[in-house]
Amino acid sequence: MRQNYTYTSNQNPHALRSREILKKYPQIKKWMKPYPMTAFWITVLNLIQIGVGYLIVKENLNGWWIFGLAYTVGAFASHALFVLIHDACHDAIWKKKIWNKWWGIFCNIGQGLPSAMGFRTYHLLHHSHLNEYDNDADLAFNWEARLVKNIWWRKILWFFAFFLIEAIRPARLTKGKTFDRWVFTNILFILVTNVAIYQFIGPWALWYILLSSFFSVGLHPVGARWVQEHYTYKEGQETYGYYGILNKIQFNIGYHNEHHDFYRVPWIHLPKIKALAPEFYDHLYAHKSWTLLLIDFIFNPERDLYLRIVRQRDQVSRGKEILPKGDKASPHPSFAK
Numbered sequence: 115m116r117q118n119y120t121y122t123s124n125q126n127p128h129a130l131r132s133r134e135i136l137k138k139y140p141q142i143k144k145w146m147k148p149y150p151m152t153a154f155w156i157t158v159l160n161l162i163q164i165g166v167g168y169l170i171v172k173e174n175l176n177g178w179w180i181f182g183l184a185y186t187v188g189a190f191a192s193h194a195l196f197v198l199i200h201d202a203c204h205d206a207i208w209k210k211k212i213w214n215k216w217w218g219i220f221c222n223i224g225q226g227l228p229s230a231m232g233f234r235t236y237h238l239l240h241h242s243h244l245n246e247y248d249n250d251a252d253l254a255f256n257w258e259a260r261l262v263k264n265i266w267w268r269k270i271l272w273f274f275a276f277f278l279i280e281a282i283r284p285a286r287l288t289k290g291k292t293f294d295r296w297v298f299t300n301i302l303f304i305l306v307t308n309v310a311i312y313q314f315i316g317p318w319a320l321w322y323i324l325l326s327s328f329f330s331v332g333l334h335p336v337g338a339r340w341v342q343e344h345y346t347y348k349e350g351q352e353t354y355g356y357y358g359i360l361n362k363i364q365f366n367i368g369y370h371n372e373h374h375d376f377y378r379v380p381w382i383h384l385p386k387i388k389a390l391a392p393e394f395y396d397h398l399y400a401h402k403s404w405t406l407l408l409i410d411f412i413f414n415p416e417r418d419l420y421l422r423i424v425r426q427r428d429q430v431s432r433g434k435e436i437l438p439k440g441d442k443a444s445p446h447p448s449f450a451k
Contacts, residue, residue, distance in 0.1 A: 115223075115263050115264045115420075116418055116420035116421070117420070118256075118420060119247070119253075119420050119422050119423070119424040120346065120420075120422070120423050120424065121423075121424050121425075121426040122424070122425060122426060123425075123426045124337040124425075126244050128244070128353070128371075128374040128375045129355070130377040131375050131394060132376060134269075134394070135375060135376075135387075135391050135394055136241035138391070139390055139391055141390075142376060142379070142387060142390070144441075145376075145379045145383040145386065145387070146376065146379055147216075147380075148205065148206055148207055148208050148209055149206060149207065149380035149381075149382050149383075150207060150208060150381065151382070152198055152201055152202075152206070152207045152217075152380065152381070152382075153207055153208075153311045154222055155194075155198060155215055155365070156195065156198050156220055157220075157223075158367065159191050159194055159195050159198070159224055160195070160220065160221075160223045160224040162187075162191050162223065162224070162392075163188060163191050163192070163195075163223075163224035163225075163322075163323050163326065164223075164311065164315070164319070166187055166188065166223055166322060167311065167315055167316075167318070167319025167320070167322045167323055168181055168315050168319060170183065170316075170319060170322050171316035171318055171319050175318075180318060180321060180322050180325065180430055181325065182372070183322060184322050184325035184326045184328075184329055185329050185334065188322060188323065188325065188326025188327075188329065188330075189326055189328075189329035189330040189334045189336060190330075190336060190363060190364070191224060191326060191365055192224065192225050192323075192326040192327045192329075192330040193330035193331075193334075193336040193364060194363065194364055194365060194440060195222075195224050195225055196221075196330065197364055197365045197367045197381065198217075198221050198365060198381075199218045199222075199229070199230045199233060199234075199323045200237065200367070201365075201380055201381055202214045202215070202217050202218035202221065202230065202234070202291055203218065203233065203234040203237050203238060203369075204238075204377050204378055205378070206379070207380070214366045215230075215231065215234070215296060217302070218230035218231065218233075218234060219231065219299070219300050219303055222300065222303075223304070223307050224323060225326070225327045225330075226304065226308055226311075226320060226323040226324040226326070226327060227304065227327050228297075228300040228301040228303070228304040228305070229281075229300075230246075230300055231294075231299070231300040232284065232292075232297055232300075234236070234296075235284075235291060236251045236283075236284045236287065236290055239251070239287065239288070239289055240252050240376055241291050242372065243289070243306050243425075244352070244374070244425065245344070245352060245422065245423055245425045246272075246424070246425045247289075247351050247424055248286070248287060248288045249287050249288060249289050250287075251280075251283040251284045251287055252283075252288070252340075252343075252344060253283075253422060253424065254279075254283075254419040254420075254422075255283065255286060258272075258279065258419060259418065259419035262314050262336045262418065262419050263418060264415045264416070264417060264418040266412050266413050266415075269411065269417075269418075270324070270333060270353075270412060271410045272419075273332045273337055274332055274333055276331050276332050276337070276340065277327075277328050277331055277332055278280045279416040280331060293346045297382060303330075306388040309321055311323065318343050322401040333408075334408075335360070335404040335408060336360070336364065336404060337408065338404040338405070338407045338408035338411070339364075339367060339368075339404060341407060341408070341411050342355075342356050342368070342370070342401050342404065343370045343408055344422060344423075345411070345421045345422060346415070346421050346422060347399055347401070347422055348398075348399035350423075350436075351398060351399055352423050353370055353374050354370060354371070354398070354399060354400060354401060355368055355369055355370050355371050355372070355395070355398065355400040355401070356368030356370070356400060356401045356402075356404060356407075357369070357400055357402070358401075358402055358403055358404065360404060365381040365382075366381045366382070366384045366385060367381070368384060368401075369387070369388060371395060371398060372384045372387045372388055372395065372439075375387070420426045
């Protein structure tokens, strides 16, 4: 088992590659604009979750049915809503930031969890401070990695607990507000919608929605996405893609290198970037199956939570090391509004 992360002093690879790609393919800029149709899919997914919850109550389905539907239907719907929160975080749905925030909150209706505004803060830090232990909540706590180790049954328990672990990791970070008026609004809004579902549809409908969210970030094929994105499966490579069939119902979230290179490009256009610039992506290691990845990560003793590259602090200032000259807010100057 590893005793620590693998450290690097290299610059953020996405900041470098995006400049190279834009220099060769400036037409990518035409895709850097909001895609309002995403709001339609948010509505559809919320209706699916509420509709299945209503069916459970109407047909008086028992606990095994609720469990099965949450795993086979709800987890995919809830995870897809997480993906669309992701686009809302990058203001990739509407031009105005406020509407992206509200539609991010609307995603939480079908999840039962007020996570959108907290995720927005820490996900943007994940991009601007990729793989920095003090400012990237995607990295495990040191105590977390040492506790789980490379033991298969502990990794299974870790997947079950990831629902809670993901909520406490931001406490480690030195940047970002833990609580603000938008987080409060998010909590209040979802509390109201949860009460409405409980009262007007039934408690089992709400239980189904919450259980769906539990599976969507845990021991489930879509839960493997949290491993796929940045766990080191090829020496020196920090970010990984998944180009399997589940991208069709998970809004291209597997195109993760493309997303980090061009995070203002909505989900609908990410495959176009890979098709346009294959020389920048085809040589990178990518996963073919989330299910096989989940099995490999759990049962392969070579895999543990320290299987990550962490950006080492040095005497070079963060602004010069990661951000291109003249850009103090984004690792991609051409993306600034």
